Amino acid sequence: MEIKQFCARYSMDRVGTNSLKWDALDKRYGDKNLIPMWVADMEFRAPEVVVNAMKKRIEHGIFGYSYVPDSYYNSFINWERNQHNYEVDKKWIRFSTGVVVSLYWFVNAFTKFGDSVIILTPVYYPFHDAVKDTGRRLITSELINVNGVYTIDFEDFERNIMENDVKLFIQCSPHNPVGRVWTEKELDKILSICKRYNVLVVSDEIHQDIIIGENVQIPAAIVSGAKYADNIITVTAPSKTFNLAGLLNCNIIISNEKVMARYDAYSKTINKTEVNIMGLTAAEAAYNYGEEWLKSLLGVIKHNYNHVKERLGDKAPKIVVTPLEGTYLIWVDLRGYIEPNETKTFIQEKCRLAVDYGEWFGENCKGFIRLNMATNPKYVEKAVDNIIKNINCL
Numbered sequence: 509m510e511i512k513q514f515c516a517r518y519s520m521d522r523v524g525t526n527s528l529k530w531d532a533l534d535k536r537y538g539d540k541n542l543i544p545m546w547v548a549d550m551e552f553r554a555p556e557v558v559v560n561a562m563k564k565r566i567e568h569g570i571f572g573y574s575y576v577p578d579s580y581y582n583s584f585i586n587w588e589r590n591q592h593n594y595e596v597d598k599k600w601i602r603f604s605t606g607v608v609v610s611l612y613w614f615v616n617a618f619t620k621f622g623d624s625v626i627i628l629t630p631v632y633y634p635f636h637d638a639v640k641d642t643g644r645r646l647i648t649s650e651l652i653n654v655n656g657v658y659t660i661d662f663e664d665f666e667r668n669i670m671e672n673d674v675k676l677f678i679q680c681s682p683h684n685p686v687g688r689v690w691t692e693k694e695l696d697k698i699l700s701i702c703k704r705y706n707v708l709v710v711s712d713e714i715h716q717d718i719i720i721g722e723n724v725q726i727p728a729a730i731v732s733g734a735k736y737a738d739n740i741i742t743v744t745a746p747s748k749t750f751n752l753a754g755l756l757n758c759n760i761i762i763s764n765e766k767v768m769a770r771y772d773a774y775s776k777t778i779n780k781t782e783v784n785i786m787g788l789t790a791a792e793a794a795y796n797y798g799e800e801w802l803k804s805l806l807g808v809i810k811h812n813y814n815h816v817k818e819r820l821g822d823k824a825p826k827i828v829v830t831p832l833e834g835t836y837l838i839w840v841d842l843r844g845y846i847e848p849n850e851t852k853t854f855i856q857e858k859c860r861l862a863v864d865y866g867e868w869f870g871e872n873c874k875g876f877i878r879l880n881m882a883t884n885p886k887y888v889e890k891a892v893d894n895i896i897k898n899i900n901c902l
């Protein structure tokens with residue numbers, strides 16, 4: 509579907525719908541009149557098939573305890589097979605109400621208080637929190653940034669693992685916020701280091717379907733002929749792909765029986781809620797029939813990213829926009845114009861934007877911002893215009 513057509517059909521005003529992104533601006537930023545380019549959800553309605561499946565479920569009117577039907581498993585297994593070449597066995601699947609909550613569970617289940625857990629920074633801030641909040645030691649290995657292109661410092665990663673006796677690595681693939689879709693070579697290298705030092709890998713693949721550039725997204729569990737599968741826990745969800753985050757539905761994949769037994773034993777101790785019937789209904793419909801909608805959405809994201817890249821490249825060339833290979837979140841380095849400590853004043857008071865700030869993602873990232881491209885192009889255009897206008901006034 510054309511971008512204009514997609515937006516006319518799916519773009520919605522979200523004000524007054526208890527939207528965190530729009531209705532909590534005042535609470536989060538102290539100003540309710542900003543253009544919200546922050547939290548990772550979208551201004552687009554889910555595909556009609558999803559809404560209709562939910563309507564049908566609602567009309568039945570009974571919302572008692574639920575279990576996961578085979579039809580759900582099949583929809584998810586087919587999605588992974590068709591989209592990612594990943595053959596998932598039903599018995600490897602578990603559920604949770606979100607990726608972030610699952611990260612906390614994995615840290616608790618597979619490490620002890622005081623153990624070291626490693627992450628590649630800058631990275632989605634709940635990765636930091638899941639380690640720190642549970643009383644583990646946070647070890648960070650900084651990605652190498654050359655003109656906005658990020659790569660892994662494998663030597664630093666390995667040294668950190670050795671020196672800190674790291675037990676767990678939380679990977680982000682594709683990587684939020686630097687937009688990388690890791691190549692098989694990169695994944696092989698990092699997973700082989702983990703295997704060598706007996707470091708269990710949690711691979712957060714929530715952005716697996718949002719692929720914008722040329723690189724193919726490869727699930728960690730099938731890298732190099734599934735050589736590392738035994739050492740990997742994969743966590744993914746339909747929430748980013750189909751804008752379903754509020755429905756709290758997430759898939760966990762563990763193929764190693766011993767790891768699964770330990771996870772299941774841990775699950776018992778927290779007596780966790782398994783499934784939300786509306787989330788399951790929505791996800792099943794999305795996995796079964798949402799592919800066309802997703803293709804159109806990817807066109808909008810790419811269009812928005814290209815707009816930012818071209819306009820800033822033309823009018824504010826000292827701003828570095830990191831190439832977007834995957835995710836719908838772009839990472840922008842403003843330091844060519846703005847003193848890092850002035851970023852917030854510039855972005856909020858002058859440009860009137862609500863963004864995610866660089867320092868939320870990593871220690872040395874003050875002066876960077878993250879902008880959400882999964883929105884109506886009119887907001888992206890306005891955001892870019894405001895940045896350019898205010899840079900010209902400096």
Ligand SMILES: Cc1ncc(COP(=O)(O)O)c(C=O)c1O
Nearest residue numbers: 548606607608609632684712714
């Ligand atoms: C890498 C990553 N993991 C997890 C999440 C959130 O997942 P959930 O809403 O299922 O907790 C996000 C949301 O932006 C994300 O970017």
